[in-house]
Amino acid sequence: MSILEIENLTVTFHTKDKITRAVHNISLSVEEQDSIGIVGESGSGKSTLAMAILQLLPKRIARIEGEVILDGKHLFQCTDEQIRKIRWRDLAVVFQKSMNALSPVHKIGTQMSDIYRIHESKISKKKLKEKIISLLEMVNLPSRVYDLYPHELSGGMMQRVSIALSLMHNPKLLILDEATTALDVVTQGQILSEIKELEKELNLTRIMITHDMSVVASACKKVAVMYAGNILEFGYVKDVLVNPLHPYTQGLLKSIPTFKGEKKNIRGIAGALPDLSVPVQGCIFASRCEFATDICYQVKPTEELLSGNHRVACHLVGGMEHANVNHS
Amino acid sequence: MGSFIIRRSFTGILIIFVAIFLNFMLIQLAPGDPISILSGQDSPSPEMEEALREKYGLNDSVGVQFLTYLRTLAGGDLGESILSGRPVSEMIGERIGPTLMLTLTTAILALLIGTLLGIYCARRPGSKLDNLLSGLSYLFDSMPSFWLGMMFILLFASWLGIFPTSGMVDLRANHSGIAYYIDVLHHMFLPATTLTLLSIPYFFRITRSSVIQVMSEDFVTTLRATGMSEGRIFNKYVLKNSILPTITVFGITIAYMITGVAIIEIVFSWPGMGSFMLNAISRRDYPLLMGIYLVLSISVAVTMIVVDVLYAFIDPRIRYSK
Ligand SMILES: Nc1ncnc2c1ncn2[C@@H]1O[C@H](COP(=O)(O)OP(=O)(O)OP(=O)(O)O)[C@@H](O)[C@H]1O
Ligand code: SF4
Ligand SMILES: [Mg+2]
Numbered sequence: 001m002s003i004l005e006i007e008n009l010t011v012t013f014h015t016k017d018k019i020t021r022a023v024h025n026i027s028l029s030v031e032e033q034d035s036i037g038i039v040g041e042s043g044s045g046k047s048t049l050a051m052a053i054l055q056l057l058p059k060r061i062a063r064i065e066g067e068v069i070l071d072g073k074h075l076f077q078c079t080d081e082q083i084r085k086i087r088w089r090d091l092a093v094v095f096q097k098s099m100n101a102l103s104p105v106h107k108i109g110t111q112m113s114d115i116y117r118i119h120e121s122k123i124s125k126k127k128l129k130e131k132i133i134s135l136l137e138m139v140n141l142p143s144r145v146y147d148l149y150p151h152e153l154s155g156g157m158m159q160r161v162s163i164a165l166s167l168m169h170n171p172k173l174l175i176l177d178e179a180t181t182a183l184d185v186v187t188q189g190q191i192l193s194e195i196k197e198l199e200k201e202l203n204l205t206r207i208m209i210t211h212d213m214s215v216v217a218s219a220c221k222k223v224a225v226m227y228a229g230n231i232l233e234f235g236y237v238k239d240v241l242v243n244p245l246h247p248y249t250q251g252l253l254k255s256i257p258t259f260k261g262e263k264k265n266i267r268g269i270a271g272a273l274p275d276l277s278v279p280v281q282g283c284i285f286a287s288r289c290e291f292a293t294d295i296c297y298q299v300k301p302t303e304e305l306l307s308g309n310h311r312v313a314c315h316l317v318g319g320m321e322h323a324n325v326n327h328s
Numbered sequence: 329m330g331s332f333i334i335r336r337s338f339t340g341i342l343i344i345f346v347a348i349f350l351n352f353m354l355i356q357l358a359p360g361d362p363i364s365i366l367s368g369q370d371s372p373s374p375e376m377e378e379a380l381r382e383k384y385g386l387n388d389s390v391g392v393q394f395l396t397y398l399r400t401l402a403g404g405d406l407g408e409s410i411l412s413g414r415p416v417s418e419m420i421g422e423r424i425g426p427t428l429m430l431t432l433t434t435a436i437l438a439l440l441i442g443t444l445l446g447i448y449c450a451r452r453p454g455s456k457l458d459n460l461l462s463g464l465s466y467l468f469d470s471m472p473s474f475w476l477g478m479m480f481i482l483l484f485a486s487w488l489g490i491f492p493t494s495g496m497v498d499l500r501a502n503h504s505g506i507a508y509y510i511d512v513l514h515h516m517f518l519p520a521t522t523l524t525l526l527s528i529p530y531f532f533r534i535t536r537s538s539v540i541q542v543m544s545e546d547f548v549t550t551l552r553a554t555g556m557s558e559g560r561i562f563n564k565y566v567l568k569n570s571i572l573p574t575i576t577v578f579g580i581t582i583a584y585m586i587t588g589v590a591i592i593e594i595v596f597s598w599p600g601m602g603s604f605m606l607n608a609i610s611r612r613d614y615p616l617l618m619g620i621y622l623v624l625s626i627s628v629a630v631t632m633i634v635v636d637v638l639y640a641f642i643d644p645r646i647r648y649s650k
Pocket of ligand 3: 046047048177178
């Protein structure tokens with residue numbers, strides 16, 4: 001059963017001098033106990049997508065079209081009060097900059113208790129403290145963290161606090177926005193495996209935003225490749241990473257250095273993200289695609305559904321025969 | 329926390345010592361000779377001048393003069409005014425009350441009004457009221473205090489006649505009891521309003537920008553994501569974070585007012601330290617001047633200590649760092 005259904009979601013930012021289309025017509029369905037990685041380079045709209053689902057975009061400048069259905073509820077039709085009830089119980093998040101995720105002048109324990117009580121007001125003081133400490137222990141933090149202030153913790157510890165915080169009400173869906181990006185590789189690995197452990201215990205469904213393909217490879221079942229507000233390729237990690245069909249995905253994978261790989265295999269994708277305030281007629285990736293032909297500039301490719309729910313938006317895939325991608 | 333207060337008080341005392349030394353040196357270096365004023369305008373005899381120098385220890389070396397000063401200071405003795413011959417501590421004692429009353433009333437009023445307006449506008453940035461108050465705050469900021477004071481006297485005292493032009497009490501009326509206090513309030517209204525209006529902009533602007541800045545911080549987004557109500561986010565979390573700069577400004581403003589209130593006191597003939605200090609300067613009454621400076625430096629140092637301790641009380645990041 002799908003827990004989250006995103007239908008034709010478009011987000012535009014209306015600022016003083018321009019209109020930026022940060023998310024363009026995205027549809028995505030998240031099954032229960034899925035773990036979906038969303039990858040893409042900086043500025044491709046990953047956080048905007050997450051913030052749109054969370055309804056945390058600044059109302060004054062962000063226009064949202066489309067539907068987001070969480071567990072049967074149409075989020076965009078909910079009142080503020082209904083959204084507040086959904087938050088943290090059904091939908092929790094861990095943000096990128098955990099160091100600043102909590103107020104610097106309140107103790108960790110106070111803040112966690114305060115947040116817990118938003119949705120569970122009847123708990124006694126003693127029970128609440130026990131609950132918070134057990135949450136801290138669940139993410140391998142000592143109980144003394146309860147009485148500490150955020151600046152007294154290391155980046156990795158704050159990340160764990162954020163994870164403990166996000167899991168306190170057993171949310172149906174957890175969004176992690178670059179939750180491990182700022183950490184060193186060892187801590188990142190530890191936290192990823194802890195998340196996977198907890199996931200089994202708590203039946204979590206997870207969306208993981210990252211620009212790191214290796215995080216997707218090690219911690220996600222499915223992956224969506226995002227570029228300039230569009231999803232270009234979607235499918236099981238084992239399909240997409242082994243047999244990437246979209247030229248952009250291929251480029252992303254080639255830009256990861258391997259231990260054995262010869263130097264010539266390491267290269268990025270030439271060029272930069274297109275200006276999101278200028279509408280594009282054809283394929284959004286055409287300006288940087290080495291396979292681009294005339295049709296790519298004129299017609300936007302439709303999504304082709306291949307076997308195993310593998311979806312690709314590229315003229316080369318589907319109707320036309322795909323060029324040999326493994327050119328070396 | 330305890331060790332922080334001790335550490336902070338220690339530096340405070342050190343600062344007061346430095347202030348004492350600087351005061352002493354400044355006055356030593358200043359031009360002018362009190363003896364020539366003391367001994368009168370018309371051709372004083374050298375013998376008399378010499379006797380006066382001896383009496384006030386002005387023949388000793390600078391070092392000895394400083395030590396003498398410190399020693400008597402330790403005994404609570406600020407010396408005698410060269411001009412009136414009365415103990416300096418007694419003279420300051422008479423004058424410091426009105427100054428403190430005016431400064432503290434004004435500082436607290438400005439703090440309350442400025443902070444509340446700042447918070448109100450920060451929650452509605454860009455609104456009509458916000459634009460109006462921001463404009464006014466710059467206007468009052470650029471106004472010389474004596475000019476505003478004189479305009480008030482012209483308007484409310486001379487033309488409308490609803491407030492007295494000068495002084496702290498009506499000497500002819502000889503009020504007592506409640507009537508006396510009401511009379512003082514009546515006299516204080518114009519100088520206090522002038523000072524308050526001129527100090528509100530500091531609090532207004534710092535609170536407004538601080539609240540706006542804190543509202544855009546990541547932890548506010550986290551709290552929103554958890555479903556916490558906007559009211560609680562603001563009252564419990566945003567306020568405590570944004571009040572910190574206001575406390576600093578309060579300390580600086582008080583320090584600034586203690587030393588800057590003089591002009592307003594002179595404009596309104598307020599019987600405080602202001603006119604008193606100017607007199608002491610122009611007549612080169614060294615003991616009196618040093619006494620006044622000392623009291624001012626101690627007031628400023630004490631305010632700063634209180635502000636720092638208050639700050640550390642709210643912000644744990646200060647408490648633990650050296
Ligand atoms: N509040 C905002 N106002 C205006 N434009 C915005 C706002 N937030 C994001 N954008 C624009 O939306 C686009 C997508 O930004 P977004 O933060 O979603 O990218 P991202 O994929 O999360 O990047 P990163 O990997 O760096 O976090 C960018 O062009 C950005 O400039
Ligand atoms: S549609 Fe054309 S331009 Fe776009 S990715 Fe495919 S080949 Fe490249
Ligand atoms: Mg982002």
